Amino acid sequence: MLTDTIKRFVGQLFGQRSQGLRRIGKDKHGIDRRFVSRHAIKVCEVLQHEGYQAYIVGGAVRDLIVGLEPKDFDVATNATPEQIRPLFRRARIIGKRFQLVHVVFGQEIIETSTFRAPASESQSTDGHGRILRDNEFGTHAQDAARRDFTINALYYDPTTEEVIDYHNGVDDLKHRVVRMIGDPRTRYREDPVRMLRAVRFAVKLKGKIEPATKEPLASMAELIENVPASRLFDEMLKLLTCGQAMECLTQLRQDGLHQGILPLLDVVLEQPGGEAFIELALDRTDHRVRSGKTVSPSFLFAALLWHQVDVRWKKRVAAGEPSIQALMEAADSVLDEQTEKLAIQKRFSADMREIWFMQPRFEKRLPKAIWRMFEQPRFRAAVDFLQLRAAAHQFDSVLAQWWMDLANADDSTRAAMLEDLSKLPRESSATGPRARSRRRRSPRAGTGASTPRTPTSDAS
Ligand code: ATP
Numbered sequence: 001m002l003t004d005t006i007k008r009f010v011g012q013l014f015g016q017r018s019q020g021l022r023r024i025g026k027d028k029h030g031i032d033r034r035f036v037s038r039h040a041i042k043v044c045e046v047l048q049h050e051g052y053q054a055y056i057v058g059g060a061v062r063d064l065i066v067g068l069e070p071k072d073f074d075v076a077t078n079a080t081p082e083q084i085r086p087l088f089r090r091a092r093i094i095g096k097r098f099q100l101v102h103v104v105f106g107q108e109i110i111e112t113s114t115f116r117a118p119a120s121e122s123q124s125t126d127g128h129g130r131i132l133r134d135n136e137f138g139t140h141a142q143d144a145a146r147r148d149f150t151i152n153a154l155y156y157d158p159t160t161e162e163v164i165d166y167h168n169g170v171d172d173l174k175h176r177v178v179r180m181i182g183d184p185r186t187r188y189r190e191d192p193v194r195m196l197r198a199v200r201f202a203v204k205l206k207g208k209i210e211p212a213t214k215e216p217l218a219s220m221a222e223l224i225e226n227v228p229a230s231r232l233f234d235e236m237l238k239l240l241t242c243g244q245a246m247e248c249l250t251q252l253r254q255d256g257l258h259q260g261i262l263p264l265l266d267v268v269l270e271q272p273g274g275e276a277f278i279e280l281a282l283d284r285t286d287h288r289v290r291s292g293k294t295v296s297p298s299f300l301f302a303a304l305l306w307h308q309v310d311v312r313w314k315k316r317v318a319a320g321e322p323s324i325q326a327l328m329e330a331a332d333s334v335l336d337e338q339t340e341k342l343a344i345q346k347r348f349s350a351d352m353r354e355i356w357f358m359q360p361r362f363e364k365r366l367p368k369a370i371w372r373m374f375e376q377p378r379f380r381a382a383v384d385f386l387q388l389r390a391a392a393h394q395f396d397s398v399l400a401q402w403w404m405d406l407a408n409a410d411d412s413t414r415a416a417m418l419e420d421l422s423k424l425p426r427e428s429s430a431t432g433p434r435a436r437s438r439r440r441r442s443p444r445a446g447t448g449a450s451t452p453r454t455p456t457s458d459a460s
Pocket residue numbers: 057058059060071072074146147148149152153191193194238
């Protein structure tokens with residue numbers, strides 16, 4: 001009897017060992033507590049004070065260990081959402097599929113979730129094995145097992161300053177290896193987005209995807225088609241704003257994963273002109289991200305899809321359609337194709353249209369029209385977009401700089417610039433003799449809105 005108990009105890013002990021539970025001290029993991037969000041520490045302390053387990057988990061721990069600045073801080077605990085919420089002044093329970101708590105401190109939100117059980121038969125899946133619902137709370141070890149990669153299953157206890165590591169993630173992190181927890185095929189089937197995440201983390205860490213984790217990528221790529229468009233959009237956005245967007249796209253292509261993510265991106269990347277523009281756009285985005293500036297999704301997607309819009313716009317104008325109408329039709333057809341697969345939300349696509357539709361209006365500098373352009377909320381973004389086109393030799397760079405100076409100027413400088421402009425002879429590219437004589441009679445005519453014109457990109 002006693003020997004049975006001892007055997008079980010030893011078995012459990014070895015069972016736990018074989019799972020690889022490690023407590024890693026500060027000297028080994030090297031996390032400097034000063035770089036940890038004090039709000040995340042506070043959440044852990046409050047929960048621990050109440051007798052619960054609580055750790056900082058996921059991307060923040062991974063990034064802190066390799067010396068990157070975490071985007072945000074998440075906490076994992078064995079307290080349930082109902083137990084967590086009353087412990088904080090500003091906390092709300094969110095989520096349908098799996099409830100978690102947002103603990104709010106001014107601008108910072110600490111996402112606090114209860115340990116979850118991993119994929120099991122109790123979860124409902126679609127025909128391809130993708131998990132549709134999972135609402136089971138679990139133990140700490142189970143929570144670690146349901147996370148995607150070993151490097152993402154690390155738990156930092158701010159009180160002891162130890163990292164709890166069930167899957168040898170710290171070691172993988174030191175070697176910059178992205179390794180799936182469990183059987184990669186099963187885990188990709190459960191959630192195909194993990195394939196895109198594998199690539200993103202490998203690029204971010206300047207590391208490698210472990211062979212068994214990498215092997216199924218190309219053959220399972222088509223499962224990405226089953227992912228809801230809104231999720232794909234979120235992941236795509238993370239990928240494009242991670243600071244190494246071009247490397248991510250290149251890697252996705254190498255791993256056979258790029259197709260079907262942004263349907264037109266496939267086409268664009270195959271076309272020489274398209275690729276150059278996208279590279280330029282992503283390069284600028286990466287620079288912004290790396291220097292801590294924000295990136296607007298609308299601007300980014302406007303840039304990614306511009307080449308297609310531009311090609312279709314030119315075609316329509318060449319067929320005799322008025323320029324603005326042609327541009328609108330081109331934009332609609334491109335956006336329609338994209339939204340089928342990738343839910344570019346309405347608020348983004350509305351902004352993208354504004355950015356695009358302002359482009360022909362930069363061709364001529366008519367003071368009255370310019371005053372109206374200032375009123376457009378996307379004026380600044382459209383001027384930024386113009387710089388991109390100038391860099392791609394689609395627009396005169398001196399003129400693009402003038403617009404930039406105007407956008408940056410204060411009111412009195414703007415007025416002076418427009419005053420100077422009105423003293424200049426009419427720009428030849430803007431007005432022909434007929435248009436000029438028409439404008440004299442009616443100051444509103446010839447603002448460009450309805451004049452058939454060739455898109456500027458023809459000038460390149
Ligand atoms: P980043 O925020 O820098 O993109 P992250 O690792 O923090 O990276 P999140 O999407 O914020 O990524 O997710 C937080 C954590 O949740 C991850 O570190 C991982 O442990 C877990 N996780 C996220 N997505 C998945 C997934 N698809 N499958 C399993 N675990 C996941």
